[in-house]
Amino acid sequence: xxxxxxxxxxxxxxxxxxxxxxxxxxxxxxxxxxxxxxxxxxxxxxxxxxxxxxxxxxxxxxxxxxxxxxxxxxxxxxxxxxxxxxxxxxxxxxxxxxxxxxxxxxxxxxxxxxxxxxxxxxxxxxxxxxxxxxxxxxxxxxxxxxxxxxxxxxxxxxxxxxxxxxxxxxxxxxxxxxxxxxxxxxxxxxxxxxxxxxxxxxxxxxxxxxxxxxxxxxxxxxxxxxxxxxxxxxxxxxxxxxxxxxxxxxxxxxxxxxxxxxxxxxxxxxxxxxxxxxxxxxxxxxxxxxxxxxxxxxxxxxxxxxxxxxxxxxxxxxxxxxxxxxxxxxxxxxxxxxxxxxxxxxxxxxxxxxxxxxxxxxxxxxxxxxxxxxxxxxxxxxxxxxxxxxxxxxxxxxxxxxxxxxxxxxxxxxxxxxxxxxxxxxxxxxxxxxxxxxxxxxxxxxxxxxxxxxxxxxxxxxxxxxxxxxxxxxxxxxxxxxxxxxxxxxxxxxxxxxxxxxxxxxxxxxxxxxxxxxxxxxxxxxxxxxxxxxxxxxxxxxxxxxxxxxxxxxxxxxxxxxxxxxxxxxxxxxxxxxxxxxxxxxxxxxxxxxxxxxxxxxxxxxxxxxxxxxxxxxxxxxxxxxxxxxxxxxxxxxxxxxxxxxxxxxxxxxxxxxxxxxxxxxxxxxxxxxxxxxxxxxxxxxxxxxxxxxxxxxxxxxxxxxxxxxxxxxxxxxxxxxxxxxxxxxxxxxxxxxxxxxxxxxxxxxxxxxxxxxxxxxxxxxxxxxxxxxxxxxxxxxxxxxxxxxxxxxxxxxxxxxxxxxxxxxxxxxxx
RNA sequence: GCCGGGAUGGCGGAACUGGUAGACGCACUGGAUUCAAAAUCCAGCGCUAGUAAUAGCGUGCGAGUUCGAUUCUCGCUCUCGGCACCA
Numbered sequence: 058x059x060x061x062x063x064x065x066x067x068x069x070x071x072x073x074x075x076x077x078x079x080x081x082x083x084x085x086x087x088x089x090x091x092x093x094x095x096x097x098x099x100x101x102x103x104x105x106x107x108x109x110x111x112x113x114x115x116x117x118x119x120x121x122x123x124x125x126x127x128x129x130x131x132x133x134x135x136x137x138x139x140x141x142x143x144x145x146x147x148x149x150x151x152x153x154x155x156x157x158x159x160x161x162x163x164x165x166x167x168x169x170x171x172x173x174x175x176x177x178x179x180x181x182x183x184x185x186x187x188x189x190x191x192x193x194x195x196x197x198x199x200x201x202x203x204x205x206x207x208x209x210x211x212x213x214x215x216x217x218x219x220x221x222x223x224x225x226x227x228x229x230x231x232x233x234x235x236x237x238x239x240x241x242x243x244x245x246x247x248x249x250x251x252x253x254x255x256x257x258x259x260x261x262x263x264x265x266x267x268x269x270x271x272x273x274x275x276x277x278x279x280x281x282x283x284x285x286x287x288x289x290x291x292x293x294x295x296x297x298x299x300x301x302x303x304x305x306x307x308x309x310x311x312x313x314x315x316x317x318x319x320x321x322x323x324x325x326x327x328x329x330x331x332x333x334x335x336x337x338x339x340x341x342x343x344x345x346x347x348x349x350x351x352x353x354x355x356x357x358x359x360x361x362x363x364x365x366x367x368x369x370x371x372x373x374x375x376x377x378x379x380x381x382x383x384x385x386x387x388x389x390x391x392x393x394x395x396x397x398x399x400x401x402x403x404x405x406x407x408x409x410x411x412x413x414x415x416x417x418x419x420x421x422x423x424x425x426x427x428x429x430x431x432x433x434x435x436x437x438x439x440x441x442x443x444x445x446x447x448x449x450x451x452x453x454x455x456x457x458x459x460x461x462x463x464x465x466x467x468x469x470x471x472x473x474x475x476x477x478x479x480x481x482x483x484x485x486x487x488x489x490x491x492x493x494x495x496x497x498x499x500x501x502x503x504x505x506x507x508x509x510x511x512x513x514x515x516x517x518x519x520x521x522x523x524x525x526x527x528x529x530x531x532x533x534x535x536x537x538x539x540x541x542x543x544x545x546x547x548x549x550x551x552x553x554x555x556x557x558x559x560x561x562x563x564x565x566x567x568x569x570x571x572x573x574x575x576x577x578x579x580x581x582x583x584x585x586x587x588x589x590x591x592x593x594x595x596x597x598x599x600x601x602x603x604x605x606x607x608x609x610x611x612x613x614x615x616x617x618x619x620x621x622x623x624x625x626x627x628x629x630x631x632x633x634x635x636x637x638x639x640x641x642x643x644x645x646x647x648x649x650x651x652x653x654x655x656x657x658x659x660x661x662x663x664x665x666x667x668x669x670x671x672x673x674x675x676x677x678x679x680x681x682x683x684x685x686x687x688x689x690x691x692x693x694x695x696x697x698x699x700x701x702x703x704x705x706x707x708x709x710x711x712x713x714x715x716x717x718x719x720x721x722x723x724x725x726x727x728x729x730x731x732x733x734x735x736x737x738x739x740x741x742x743x744x745x746x747x748x749x750x751x752x753x754x755x756x757x758x759x760x761x762x763x764x765x766x767x768x769x770x771x772x773x774x775x776x777x778x779x780x781x782x783x784x785x786x787x788x789x790x791x792x793x794x795x796x797x798x799x800x801x802x803x804x805x806x807x808x809x810x811x812x813x814x815x816x817x818x819x820x821x822x823x824x825x826x827x828x829x830x831x832x833x834x835x836x837x838x839x840x841x842x843x844x845x846x847x848x849x850x851x852x853x854x855x856x857x858x859x860x861x862x863x864x865x866x867x868x869x870x871x872x873x
Numbered sequence: 874g875c876c877g878g879g880a881u882g883g884c885g886g887a888a889c890u891g892g893u894a895g896a897c898g899c900a901c902u903g904g905a906u907u908c909a910a911a912a913u914c915c916a917g918c919g920c921u922a923g924u925a926a927u928a929g930c931g932u933g934c935g936a937g938u939u940c941g942a943u944u945c946u947c948g949c950u951c952u953c954g955g956c957a958c959c960a
Contacts, residue, residue: 100960137960140959140960141960142959142960213958214958222958223958224958225959272878273877275876275877276877276955279875279877348875348956349874349956352874353874353875356874385957399874400874473958475958476958478958549957585954586955587954587955589954589955590876591955592960622953623953625953659886661885662886665878665886666879666953669885670884670885670900673899674899676898682913730889731889733889736889738897739897740896740897742898743896813893815892820892820939820941821941858940859940861892863892867892
């Protein structure tokens with residue numbers, strides 16, 4: 058073999074072999090147990106970034122590891138191809154989004170192939186392909202007919218100059234990113250999916266996901282946000298009444314004002330004819346619609362001029378319009394209890410509203426709200442009750458007055474799926490003057506998105522609104538001229554079911570076929586932690602909807618989940634605007650795919666953010682060069698070195714064998730249970746170091762080295778498949794590493810007859826000793842006291858209070 | 874603001890179930906090899922004091938539990954991700 062590690066040549070050769078033998082094509086007729094490994098598909102933004110390399114390497118390591126363990130593995134790839142960036146790029150480059158997207162896909166596909174991923178490329182899908190989104194339109198119609206999709210008006214960010222709806226991302230300091238003018242809020246009709254119909258299922262389903270990170274389940278649980286409280290009515294002098302939802306009915310007697318959202322019906326009603334209120338509502342609209350901006354900003358409010366009647370005390374309390382009250386949660390109105398809620402407290406201080414303490418606490422001194430539990434005070438008949446008991450008592454009282462009831466509330470709200478954009482899946486709906494709103498007939502699907510558009514930025518609004526060829530159609534019911542919906546679907550719609558389509562990728566007549574139930578659920582799903590809530594919740598929701606349509610059998614789409622951390626440079630996210638990107642292409646060219654893969658898996662735990670280091674990659678490359686050299690040297694020794702029996706070698710061989718098998722054990726556990734890839738690599742590095750050190754002192758027999766090197770290559774294969782495949786061909790001719798099994802542990806190699814025990818005095822390390830594994834506990838303690846370095850710290854044996862012994866690990870002598 | 878993470882040498886990280894803090898790698902320093910350099914190999918490498926043996930200190934900060942805490946509890950700080958139209 059060549060003494061030099063020529064990675065370029067090797068990687069190209071091996072990849073060509075994989076391609077020629079169709080090595081990673083997955084089949085449903087395989088007798089082995091199935092394993093579906095999936096990485097979140099990329100948005101085709103132009104070229105691969107390090108986050109992709111990380112994501113897909115993790116997926117590939119798992120796929121290859123599972124193949125070695127006798128599974129029939131499916132690892133597919135596709136493109137989340139619709140979305141806003143394509144429109145922006147099209148405007149910038151004066152081209153069509155479809156052209157830009159397809160060129161990106163072509164380039165990124167070739168980059169992924171250079172990484173040596175064991176993907177079944179036959180199953181590639183692209184969401185902007187009509188073969189894909191046709192089924193999305195079909196599903197839309199089914200769900201519309203079932204009543205799971207409905208229409209209602211909802212608020213969007215409106216750019217009055219560009220005459221277009223803006224994404225939250227496009228609103229900067231309350232202004233449109235292109236026009237620079239203040240954004241308005243506009244109510245327009247939009248389609249919604251009733252995800253709230255599935256709220257309980259989605260919440261309870263989390264219980265069964267025992268291979269999901271606890272943090273993701275917690276985030277989803279909080280997002281769904283089930284809470285138990287009460288809905289209480291406050292009467293108004295004229296209009297009907299105001300309902301508020303509260304989780305703290307126990308503090309009702311401390312409510313000193315009501316706060317309503319700027320979008321609340323009463324706010325809007327009062328703004329008519331009141332310039333001050335009108336201006337305030339306008340002011341609130343500027344934040345750009347995102348909850349983060351609203352809640353992080355300064356609390357502002359205005360007195361509405363109206364008072365509400367407290368249901369129990371019958372006192373009049375003022376109603377304020379406040380920007381910190383969210384229209385989307387509860388009833389869009391809250392009873393403010395400044396003494397026991399942080400936000401209400403801050404607001405009361407600012408506007409000098411009364412504060413009334415109703416829960417007793419030593420920690421309450423009037424400088425900040427007390428939100429803990431306690432006994433009620435200043436609450437008339439409820440005084441002396443614990444606040445937990447008071448919750449029921451007060452709700453009962455309110456209920457008896459006909460002014461409220463116990464209520465379970467959810468934070469989760471229905472999913473708005475309409476987008477006033479061009480580059481997306483057309484919503485298959487038609488508007489007829491006579492028949493009204495109707496879905497497209499199934500037989501008329503697909504509604505194809507015209508791709509021959511030019512976007513130069515001079516136009517305003519969506520191009521679809523100016524394409525009569527697209528929007529003119531016949532009413533499916535009466536046949537008269539009608540107009541097609543020009544909104545497209547949220548791109549989350551596409552990414553909510555792609556995992557299923559890979560199984561039925563070439564099915565022309567159905568959305569999904571029987572193959573879906575062979576492969577689903579996905580056994581291992583890998584993707585960025587930024588998708589922990591929305592994408593993963595929508596996909597879980599879709600899976601249940603597909604289940605209700607009889608298309609899939611599994612309740613949950615993803616059995617095991619790994620959320621990878623971000624790739625950072627200089628402490629922040631790599632981004633073009635910051636100029637701190639690292640191009641994976643350059644790495645592949647300079648060091649090869651194996652080095653890039655090895656480094657990205659070694660540099661940090663998969664679930665944590667990874668700080669990029671240019672130096673670190675040198676170390677990974679050095680390791681592969683070293684491995685190459687060691688195997689090369691070993692092969693040369695074949696004819697020279699003999700397997701003779703030398704008694705001096707018994708101990709080193711035994712130790713090496715112990716190291717080998719304890720490494721196999723640790724590495725397997727790290728991959729199976731801990732998702733800890735960085736420690737897998739460092740353990741293998743240790744084993745290789747151990748081998749070279751043993752061989753340096755004593756010349757090890759050829760067969761001993763051969764066994765260890767074979768195992769090292771097998772364990773490294775999922776990480777660095779090219780070099781291990783090449784070296785395997787040299788070290789074990791006539792066999793192929795791709796058909797080899799993962800190494801197994803020989804338990805007898807793990808038995809040791811001696812242990813090193815650490816000795817502490819009062820918890821401080823003072824010495825150690827080697828003891829035979831058959832020694833009794835009393836004997837070990839006795840010996841420990843006699844160790845010279847320990848003796849110094851014990852003046853008198855009578856001082857010894859106790860001796861703690863942790864088996865095969867440690868002795869702590871406590872003196873006093 | 875709310876929800877969820879994270880913080881350990883000069884750097885990335887390891888220590889899995891409360892039991893030797895710093896594995897593995899990087900950077901650096903010294904040496905070997907070389908005409909020289911690169912590459913490679915060998916040795917050293919938490920901080921402070923000391924020639925050294927060694928001692929003290931040390932896991933973001935402040936308390937607590939324990940024979941023993943990077944690990945558990947409470948209270949903070951900073952930082953990253955998400956907050957429903959970025960994907």
